[in-house]
Amino acid sequence: MMVRTRVAPSPTGDPHVGTAYVALVNYLFAKQHAGRFLLRIEDTDRVRSSDAAETVILDALRWLGLQWDEGPDVGGPHGPYRQSERLQRYAVAANELLSDGHAFKCFCSVERLEELRQEQRKLGIPPGYDGRCLTLTAGEAAQAEAAGTPFVVRMKVPREGSVVIDDLLRGEISFEWRTVDMQVLVKSDGWPTYHLANVVDDHDMEITHVMRGEEWISSAPKHKLLYEYFGWTMPKLAHLPLLRNPDRSKLSKRKNPTSILFYRRMGYLPEALINFLGLLAVTPVEGEEMMDLATMVARFGLEHISLGGPIFDVAKLDWLNGRYLRERLDLAAFEQRVRDWALNESYLGAIAPLAQPRIERLSDLGPLLSFFFAGRIDVDVAQLRSAKLDDASLRKAFVLALAEVDALALWEAGAINAAFGRIADVLGKRLREVVRPFYVAIAGRAQSVPLFDSMQILGRDLVRERLRNALDLLGGATAKEQEAWRRELSANGAAARQAAEVQA
RNA sequence: GGCGCCAUAGUCUAUCGGUUAGGACGCGGCCCUUUCAAGGCUGAGAGACGGGUUCGACUCCCGUUGGCGCUACCA
Numbered sequence: 001m002m003v004r005t006r007v008a009p010s011p012t013g014d015p016h017v018g019t020a021y022v023a024l025v026n027y028l029f030a031k032q033h034a035g036r037f038l039l040r041i042e043d044t045d046r047v048r049s050s051d052a053a054e055t056v057i058l059d060a061l062r063w064l065g066l067q068w069d070e071g072p073d074v075g076g077p078h079g080p081y082r083q084s085e086r087l088q089r090y091a092v093a094a095n096e097l098l099s100d101g102h103a104f105k106c107f108c109s110v111e112r113l114e115e116l117r118q119e120q121r122k123l124g125i126p127p128g129y130d131g132r133c134l135t136l137t138a139g140e141a142a143q144a145e146a147a148g149t150p151f152v153v154r155m156k157v158p159r160e161g162s163v164v165i166d167d168l169l170r171g172e173i174s175f176e177w178r179t180v181d182m183q184v185l186v187k188s189d190g191w192p193t194y195h196l197a198n199v200v201d202d203h204d205m206e207i208t209h210v211m212r213g214e215e216w217i218s219s220a221p222k223h224k225l226l227y228e229y230f231g232w233t234m235p236k237l238a239h240l241p242l243l244r245n246p247d248r249s250k251l252s253k254r255k256n257p258t259s260i261l262f263y264r265r266m267g268y269l270p271e272a273l274i275n276f277l278g279l280l281a282v283t284p285v286e287g288e289e290m291m292d293l294a295t296m297v298a299r300f301g302l303e304h305i306s307l308g309g310p311i312f313d314v315a316k317l318d319w320l321n322g323r324y325l326r327e328r329l330d331l332a333a334f335e336q337r338v339r340d341w342a343l344n345e346s347y348l349g350a351i352a353p354l355a356q357p358r359i360e361r362l363s364d365l366g367p368l369l370s371f372f373f374a375g376r377i378d379v380d381v382a383q384l385r386s387a388k389l390d391d392a393s394l395r396k397a398f399v400l401a402l403a404e405v406d407a408l409a410l411w412e413a414g415a416i417n418a419a420f421g422r423i424a425d426v427l428g429k430r431l432r433e434v435v436r437p438f439y440v441a442i443a444g445r446a447q448s449v450p451l452f453d454s455m456q457i458l459g460r461d462l463v464r465e466r467l468r469n470a471l472d473l474l475g476g477a478t479a480k481e482q483e484a485w486r487r488e489l490s491a492n493g494a495a496a497r498q499a500a501e502v503q504a
Numbered sequence: 505g506g507c508g509c510c511a512u513a514g515u516c517u518a519u520c521g522g523u524u525a526g527g528a529c530g531c532g533g534c535c536c537u538u539u540c541a542a543g544g545c546u547g548a549g550a551g552a553c554g555g556g557u558u559c560g561a562c563u564c565c566c567g568u569u570g571g572c573g574c575u576a577c578c579a
Contacts, residue, residue: 009579012578012579044578045579048578110577113577117576121575124505124506125505125506126506126575127506127507152577173509174508179575181575181576184577191577193578195579214574215572217574218508218509218573239509241510250572279516279517284517284528286527289516289528306510308510308511309573310515310517313516313530315530316516316528318529319528319529322541
């Protein structure tokens with residue numbers, strides 16, 4: 001049987017390096033076995049998914065050199081490869097489960113479910129659905145449905161006995177069925193949840209091996225049960241360790257740059273980044289850690305994956321990237337990379353109009369624009385603290401700005417400007433007072449080219465990093481402070497919206 | 505709280521019952537060098553703890569501790 005693996009990103013945000021790692025492992029495994037590697041878009045979260053995010057993720061994975069054989073852009077015999085285009089298929093599958101008695105309609109309100117969970121937690125018993133709607137007669141269910149009560153479809157899960165999951169990396173993992181929740185399969189809007197869509201698609205797309213993040217281990221029993229309900233063979237499973245922050249928590253953008261875009265923007269070469277990630281799944285021979293994709297395909301082995309979650313070690317990435325820069329590129333190729341990185345027409349084209357009105361000699365350009373060609377910049381804390389903001393307001397301003405950086409749907413100067421307007425409101429200050437330290441944080445000095453345009457051009461990732469750096473220099477903010485301040489911001493936003501509605 | 509996963513230097517790892525516990529990043533020193541890098545040589549640095557099993561445990565088993573994940577009509 002031909003090996004078929006997949007990576008199944010959810011287009012709900014920036015392309016994550018963890019996704020790249022999982023994609024790489026699936027790619028290496030497939031290629032080593034002369035199989036096929038596919039890409040599927042899991043966009044069943046209607047609220048958070050976006051076409052823009054999908055485009056960016058595909059682009060980022062392509063940049064890394066991971067070529068998929070089947071996918072939403074290249075097609076293939078098992079399409080469509082986008083879950084939002086397969087809704088009919090899931091509806092059929094859900095009805096099958098319903099009529100076979102493997103699933104049931106649940107009319108419980110979210111409030112009841114929430115109370116239930118709190119109660120269960122208090123009692124120290126496994127949290128999960130209590131099966132109330134399981135006792136509904138067909139008549140009662142039909143009545144509720146006719147009355148227009150919203151419902152979800154849940155899978156039935158045995159309340160007794162246990163189940164064993166075979167994991168290629170961890171061996172047998174067993175669970176008591178009573179600790180497995182009666183998972184929602186179809187949401188009240190009719191869309192499937194990940195669990196349903198994922199099982200149906202992996203089967204339809206003839207996936208033979210599922211290599212996915214460790215966070216899915218506890219869902220595996222549900223998935224296994226679904227395969228049984230459908231009468232399908234389950235793919236082999238391997239749960240990969242999660243990449244970690246230096247403090248060992250799961251790699252997260254709050255603490256670290258996690259976006260592939262960030263690493264590209266910082267000037268890491270794709271071959272270095274992929275090599276670095278590959279080091280977590282390939283044991284180098286004779287100490288030589290520099291390997292191209294083809295070499296990694298040859299040497300890859302699931303048994304080389306250590307189960308302890310590896311810290312994303314930027315220092316080692318830096319070293320590897322340096323080697324690629326000086327050992328694998330001749331001067332011409334190097335020059336070309338530099339051009340592609342930031343000395344290209346579109347980047348220069350964006351920057352030039354900001355600089356032109358502000359210089360007297362072309363040689364002023366260097367000091368004025370150097371921050372556009374840097375990753376992290378040196379910031380003088382004293383300058384950061386200048387301005388009319390007291391220390392608490394200053395830190396608050398940066399916390400709020402960080403929140404806005406994550407929240408903004410569109411990364412564009414006008415939207416950024418509006419965001420800073422909101423921040424000024426919350427602080428009860430004028431925009432110009434609030435904005436001053438941000439010039440220092442972003443451009444390295446208080447006088448520079450327009451801030452919001454600069455931020456747009458630098459990109460969300462670099463901006464987030466510079467703001468975080470500035471906040472750290474100011475002493476940081478406690479989790480408590482951050483939470484309270486962020487809440488103020490969203491309350492203020494809600495109030496503003498309300499006012500606007502009243503006016504309209 | 506419940507369930508599950510994990511555990512060799514600061515970090516990434518090798519070892520798959522018998523090794524002076526090997527390598528890489530980082531860090532220190534020396535050499536090379538107009539500077540700085542790079543490069544070469546070199547140094548410090550590890551089996552969380554407690555019980556077993558065994559002639560012999562980093563390696564197998566149990567417990568403790570610690571880290572992590574899941575605990576949603578998110579994936």
